[in-house]
Structures are given as structure tokens and as C-alpha cells.
Amino acid sequence: MITTVDAKGLSCPQPVLMTLDGIKKADENEILILVDTDTSKENVSRAAKSQGWQVKEVLEEGGGYRITISREG
Amino acid sequence: MEHAEDAGVYQLTEDLAIVLSLDFFTPIVDDPYTFGQIAATNSLSDIYAMGGVPITAMNIICFPIKTMDISILQEVLRGGLDKMREAGVPLVGGHSVEDNEFKYGLSVTGTIHPQKIIYNKGARAGDKLILTKPLGTGIINTALKGGLADENSVAEAISCMSSLNKKAAELMTKVEVNACTDVTGFGLLGHACEMIKGEDVGMILYSSNIPILPGTEDYAMMGLIPAGTIRNRDYSLHMIRRSAGVTDERLLILFDAQTSGGLLISVPALQSQSLLEMLHREGVKEAAIIGEIVAQPKGIIAIT
Structure with a gap:
């Protein structure tokens, strides 16, 4: 199962901190991050890119977003 | 008013x-x-x-x-x-x-x-724009909240936020200033938009001349951007034209919601250099000429 970071209901910078933490600990090549604001979507995508990961997919779901990030290359 | x-x-x-x-x-x-x-x-x-x-x-x-x-x-x-x-x-x-x-x-x-009285409206084509404090306090405060800000960035941000705009205000009243506002929650670009909205002028900002606190760019790249800063951008983006060299993160820094920011002063070009020199001499060291007011295009801020 893919590692999931649930940052719904949290305000900045918490979703970013959880994403950075998830990336640091990740064994697998993909992480799913759940957020519920546009701000978090944008900031989490930036956080992933800053660590050399890429945003693979963003799905809208129930007023929030399911963001899949993956290791580059 | x-x-x-x-x-x-x-x-x-x-x-x-x-x-x-x-x-x-x-x-x-x-x-x-x-x-x-x-x-x-x-x-x-x-x-x-x-x-x-x-x-x-x-x-x-x-x-x-x-x-x-x-x-x-x-x-x-x-x-x-x-x-x-x-x-x-x-x-x-x-x-x-x-x-x-x-x-x-x-x-x-x-x-x-x-x-x-110096209003935030009244800027005239030909004016130069002086900003008296560096940007980035919103982003650095977010990094601080997340435990990711380094000591130097925090110290510089605190020094910036706790510096009175007294000297800058006294000096600008000595020359003929056309408009002024302090840069706070709407960010530099939010307040700059307010300055030209409904007026007969537009604005050019020289991105590379705008003073920015140390660490701000790095934190912006990591996504440590306050919700208010992103709201500021989404609210005023229709008034902004940027050249290719201005990155998304740089744009967000220019929209960064500031706490106790500096003054944005619109001063006739002829007096801009002497005002800038006075500011530097009196200890407002980060003050810089960051742009100008133009006749066309109206109601637009072009960032170069």
C-alpha cells in the first residue's frame, strides 16, 4: 500500500512539514498526500519539487485534493 | 476619505x-x-x-x-x-x-x-518608487512556525519588523512626494495595485532591485508560503504582467503578506536620488528605488 499523508483540516505550514517528513522517511517511490485547500495543494507541490520529487497526479475529491508525488527519474 | x-x-x-x-x-x-x-x-x-x-x-x-x-x-x-x-x-x-x-x-x-496629507493615490507618470524595508516577513514567519527558519533569517526579519518608519516618514515630508502607503497584509504588489487602481497611470517594478530578506527565496521554494500571500496573488493577478525571468516564487515574495513592512513612496524622479541618499544616511539602509510610474499601460503593473 502507498504511504498516505493526511493533512486535511490543517493550515500552513503543517501540510508542507508533513510532506517533507513523509519524503524523508519514504522507502517507496510514491506518496499520496491529502489536503483540503488550494493553498496546501500549491505549497505541497512546491515542497515535493524542492526535494527532487515530482507531482504525478492531482485528483479533486470532496472539496479537497489527492496529490500523488513520486521520486524523480 | x-x-x-x-x-x-x-x-x-x-x-x-x-x-x-x-x-x-x-x-x-x-x-x-x-x-x-x-x-x-x-x-x-x-x-x-x-x-x-x-x-x-x-x-x-x-x-x-x-x-x-x-x-x-x-x-x-x-x-x-x-x-x-x-x-x-x-x-x-x-x-x-x-x-x-x-x-x-x-x-x-x-x-x-x-x-x-500624503495619500496612497496621486502617483504621477515619471515618479520613481522607493521601498524602505526588505520583503519576506510573512514567508520567514511561516518557516519559523514550521521550525525550519535559520537564526540569521529570523534575526533579520525581527529587526525589519521592529524598525520604526519614523525616519522614512520625516524624510519624505522634506521632499515633494506624490503618494505613499505602508506595505502590510496585502504585500508589496497588493498595496502597489491599490496605488494605481482607478488612476490614470501604470507601474513598472524592477524585480532585481527589490530588497528581500535572507532565506526568503529558499523557504518560498519549499512551499512555506502563508495562505494570505497566495490569496493576495489570486486577488490581484489580473493587474500583473511579468517578464519570463520572474519566477512563480519571486512573484509570491512580491505578494508576501508583510507584518510592519516599509513605506512605498512615489516621488518625482528629480528628487528620488536625494531622498534615497537621505534615507541611507539616516540609517534606512535597505531603502531602494524599485520601480517607476508610467502613463501606459494604465492600471497594470509590469514586473521586469
């Missing part, structure tokens, strides 16, 4: 008006004394932005007396009072209420000559 200004003005006589402002917010730094200094500096700024001279201040306090130690409040008030002393403004009273969340600020009264 017909448009959003930094403070209210009420004319008393032919040559005297009072300028009134109040501002208060929740703590943004851990150290109570520092927070007091920043909150007082921020509250006084609205008077300075209009070219006024603050004469009295009153404390506004919301404090959770049941859950927070009173010594914290005492330190905040000491920080505020020290800033008021530095500004030469006596504290004449105040009011406190019990609240679940701590908030502090000032209500400030100042004076100004009714013919010498």
Missing part, C-alpha cells in the same frame, strides 16, 4: 488635522518583549505612511488571563512602551479584555497639516 487609506483624517482647523489609526494582532514571534516592539511599530506605521506625526497612543489588549502567565503580558507591554519611547509618543491609556487568544496593538493619534 473616498478610498482605502492607511488611517483616518479629521480636519480640526485650517492648518491642523488629526490622523487616527488602530491595529492589533496575535503574536508572531515567541519572545514577548519582541512581539510588543513589533506590534507597536506596526501600529505607529499607519500614521507615518500618511506623513503624519504620532502624538499619543493607547494600548489594546486581549489576554487569556486564566491560562497565560501575567508576566508574558508585562513583557509585551514593556516592548511596546520602549518603541513608543523611541518614537517619542506618550502612552496615555488603554483597554484590556479577557480573550482566549492573546492580541496586542495600539490605537494611535497623530497630527498633520491638512494640505500636506
